[in-house]
Amino acid sequence: MERKVVIPGEIIIEGDDYLPGDSTEKRDGKIFALKYGLAEEQNNLIKVIPLSGVYFPRRGNVVIGKVENINSAGWMVDIGAADSAFLSINEVPRFVNKDAMDEVFDIGDIIIAKIWVINKRGIDLSVKSRGFGKVEEGLVFEINPNKVPRVIGKEGSMIKLIKENTGSDITVGQNGAVLIKGPTIDDELFAKRAILHVCEKSFISGLTDEITKWFEENKK
Amino acid sequence: MAEFKVKSKIVSETNSKNLFQRPDGRGIKEMRETEAKVGVVPAADGSAMFRTGKTIAIAAVYGPKKMHPQHKQDPATGQIRCEYNMISFSVDERIRPGRNRRAMEISEITKWALEPSVMLDKYPSQVIDVHINIIQADAGTRCAGINAASLALAHAGVPMKDLVSSVSVGKLDKTLVVDLTKEEEDFEEGEGPTDIPISMTSSGKVTHMQLDGKIGVKQLQESVDLAKESCEEIYEIQKKALKDAVDMEAKK
Numbered sequence: 001m002e003r004k005v006v007i008p009g010e011i012i013i014e015g016d017d018y019l020p021g022d023s024t025e026k027r028d029g030k031i032f033a034l035k036y037g038l039a040e041e042q043n044n045l046i047k048v049i050p051l052s053g054v055y056f057p058r059r060g061n062v063v064i065g066k067v068e069n070i071n072s073a074g075w076m077v078d079i080g081a082a083d084s085a086f087l088s089i090n091e092v093p094r095f096v097n098k099d100a101m102d103e104v105f106d107i108g109d110i111i112i113a114k115i116w117v118i119n120k121r122g123i124d125l126s127v128k129s130r131g132f133g134k135v136e137e138g139l140v141f142e143i144n145p146n147k148v149p150r151v152i153g154k155e156g157s158m159i160k161l162i163k164e165n166t167g168s169d170i171t172v173g174q175n176g177a178v179l180i181k182g183p184t185i186d187d188e189l190f191a192k193r194a195i196l197h198v199c200e201k202s203f204i205s206g207l208t209d210e211i212t213k214w215f216e217e218n219k220k
Numbered sequence: 221m222a223e224f225k226v227k228s229k230i231v232s233e234t235n236s237k238n239l240f241q242r243p244d245g246r247g248i249k250e251m252r253e254t255e256a257k258v259g260v261v262p263a264a265d266g267s268a269m270f271r272t273g274k275t276i277a278i279a280a281v282y283g284p285k286k287m288h289p290q291h292k293q294d295p296a297t298g299q300i301r302c303e304y305n306m307i308s309f310s311v312d313e314r315i316r317p318g319r320n321r322r323a324m325e326i327s328e329i330t331k332w333a334l335e336p337s338v339m340l341d342k343y344p345s346q347v348i349d350v351h352i353n354i355i356q357a358d359a360g361t362r363c364a365g366i367n368a369a370s371l372a373l374a375h376a377g378v379p380m381k382d383l384v385s386s387v388s389v390g391k392l393d394k395t396l397v398v399d400l401t402k403e404e405e406d407f408e409e410g411e412g413p414t415d416i417p418i419s420m421t422s423s424g425k426v427t428h429m430q431l432d433g434k435i436g437v438k439q440l441q442e443s444v445d446l447a448k449e450s451c452e453e454i455y456e457i458q459k460k461a462l463k464d465a466v467d468m469e470a471k472k
Contacts, residue, residue, distance in 0.1 A: 005466045007459055008374050009337075009382030009422055023379060034339065034379040036462055051466065053377020054265055054284060082286045082346045120295075146377070203466060 001041040006033035012046055021047030055145040055175040057081045057123055061115045062132075064140065064173035065125075067105050072098065075105050077113065077125060080145070080175045085123035087113060093128045110135040112171060112179070131171075138181035139188040143199050145176035150202040151195055157208055158198060165215045166191040193218075243403050244273075251387070251399040251450055256367070256461035258375040266376025268461070270368035272399060274358035279368035280351045281376040287347040298343030302331040302350045304365055310357040326362045327352075333366050333386065333419040333428035339379040348378060359402040360388045363417050366428070371458050375465070384427055385454040386419035389443040391435055396443050398450045416440075418447035422455045 006012055012024065012031045020026040023035040024046055033039060037050040057063075057079070065079035074088040087105070089096045096104050105111060112132050113125040127133045143151065151172055152159050163170055168182030168191045178195060182188040197214055204210055246252070252273030261267035264280035271277075287293040304326040308317040330352065338348070350372065352365040363386040370384040390400040393410030400415060407413045414433025420426045426444070435443070 005463050007383060007462045008380035010459075025381075032381075034381070035377055036374045037377070038466075050377045052266060052375060082284055082343070084286075 001039075001046075004039055005037070006039045006048060007036050008034055012039045012048075013041075017044055019045045021045045023048035023050060050146055052144070052146060054082065055080045057083075057085075057115055057118060057175070059115055059118055061174035062112065062171075063115060063125075063175040064110060064112050064135070064171065064177035064179055065175070067107050067109045067111060070101050070105075070107060075101070077111065079113075079123070079125075079173075080142070080177065081123065083122045085113075085115070085125050087111070087125040087127065091116060091124070091126040091128055105134060110140055110179075112173070135179055138179050139185075139192060140177060140179050141192060143176050143178060143195065145174065147199045147202050148172055148174055148176060150207065151178070151198050153208060158211065161208060161211060161215075162191055162194050162198075165219065166194065170195075190218075242397065244401065248395060248397045249446065249449065251453060252401070254454065254457050256371060256457050258371055258461050258465045264372070264376070266372045266374070266378070268368045268371035268375055270364050270371065272360060272364055273401060274356055275360050275364045276354070276356040277361065277364035277368040278353045278355060279365065279372040281369075281372040281378070282349040282351075283376075284343040284346040284348050284378070287345055292347075293345040295344050296341075298340035298346045298348065300331050300335055300338060300340065300348050300350060302327045302334070302352065302369070304330055304352045304354075304362070306354045306357060306361065310354050326365070329362060329428060329430065330366055330369060334369055334373065334384055336425075336427045337370075337380050337382045337384050337421055338373060339381065342379060348373070348376075357402075359400050359405045360417070362386070363388050363419070366419050367454060367458065371461060374462060382421035382423060382425075383455060383458055384419050384421055385451040385458060386417065386428070387447050387450040387454060388415055388417040389447050389450075390415050391433065391439065391443070396439060396446055398446055416443050416447075418444060418451075420448065420451050422452070424448055424451075 010033045012033050014030045016029055018031055020031050025032045025034055031046050033048050035048050035050045037048045039048050063079045065077040067075050068078045069076040074086055077085045077087055079085045111134050113127050116126040117124040166187050168180050168187050171179040180188045180191045201210055255271045258268045260269045261280040264282055266281040269278050304323050308314050350369050352369055354361045366386040388400050390397050391414035392407045405413055414435050417430050419428035
């Protein structure tokens with residue numbers, strides 16, 4: 001089956017050979033789309049890749065968030081999801097003085113963390129890994145969370161391309177927040193422009209070639 | 221029958237008894253010129269414009285997000301909050317801006333019309349805000365609002381069973397017509413006007429129906445059938461609006 005745009009309630013395909021995947025539903029042997037997006041088939045599994053919508057957190061996602069509040073058990077972090085996330089002091093790999101928790105993460109600090117658990121009570125984060133923790137410097141901005149897979153590319157090909165061409169270190173959170181650390185501010189802004197360009201052109205097939213061309217045209 | 225003179229040309233084609241000339245010369249099953257567009261409000265998570273004739277509605281969707289105030293949260297299911305608003309310059313004589321009894325009723329009606337198709341159970345304790353603004357009104361504003369809101373919800377990536385399309389069917393004296401204008405709504409001959417806004421999904425399930433006036437059971441059934449035909453047309457327009465939005469971006 002070819003990739004196509006579907007709208008909610010549209011029949012993607014008929015027949016019992018196919019299984020309904022993400023954002024689809026099977027009714028009377030027909031597979032219906034539940035979301036507005038691109039329908040795809042992979043090994044008889046039909047799924048819809050949404051084009052828009054707010055960030056839907058999943059376990060294991062790496063996210064970039066902002067510390068909103070501190071209480072005795074940990075930090076509340078805004079990661080752009082409907083529920084705010086909680087980072088417990090037990091999930092911080094260092095000694096935390098309970099009287100001076102703002103020395104570790106203060107309100108307004110940007111942190112990189114991993115979603116550890118999602119349950120009825122909310123989202124729990126963890127920074128127990130290399131590369132996680134407080135963001136000391138760099139440029140943070142937000143993109144549409146649905147475009148994150150495009151920015152990263154197949155096996156990280158796109159992000160690698162942008163890193164090589166701008167000399168910057170880039171972290172893309174699954175929630176759509178992007179952190180760029182570059183040698184100069186100009187490099188960071190250039191990387192930002194490149195990423196925004198990827199988001200804009202995200203429907204084009206052969207996107208990597210398009211971006212390579214863009215770098216050739218725009219590089220000083 | 222001062223304004224609604226029988227049009228001889230059409231009479232020969234169809235049953236003469238039931239044919240008026242509508243003020244704008246449309247056929248009884250003919251809708252006004254209709255147009256839809258998504259992504260008109262960049263700041264919103266999803267948005268849409270829906271126009272039929274001179275009626276223009278703009279809908280913007282925010283969320284799903286956490287419900288505030290907290291006491292209104294429902295851990296069993298998500299909720300929709302609708303806000304219908306007519307802008308003060310939308311009608312001939314300026315209306316007082318802000319909420320009034322009519323706007324509150326239509327907000328609630330819009331919510332009821334959309335709720336059956338939106339899969340809210342996936343968003344417990346959360347709310348989806350739908351704001352509808354009527355920037356120009358020429359009757360059928362609640363229908364235009366529902367059409368725009370349904371499009372905006374889809375554009376916001378909210379999971380839905382189906383799109384909702386809405387149209388108003390009217391009875392002018394004894395004739396059923398589709399998509400009334402303000403002029404037709406104020407029609408005073410014979411039995412007077414009856415306005416029946418109907419919303420349904422593309423599979424023909426009615427999600428909302430109102431009735432303002434008098435009508436017999438048989439004609440009511442007829443008007444539902446009429447609405448079904450028109451809703452199918454509107455559905456195609458909505459579908460096209462959503463699909464075009466992607467192709468346009470690809471061409472850029």
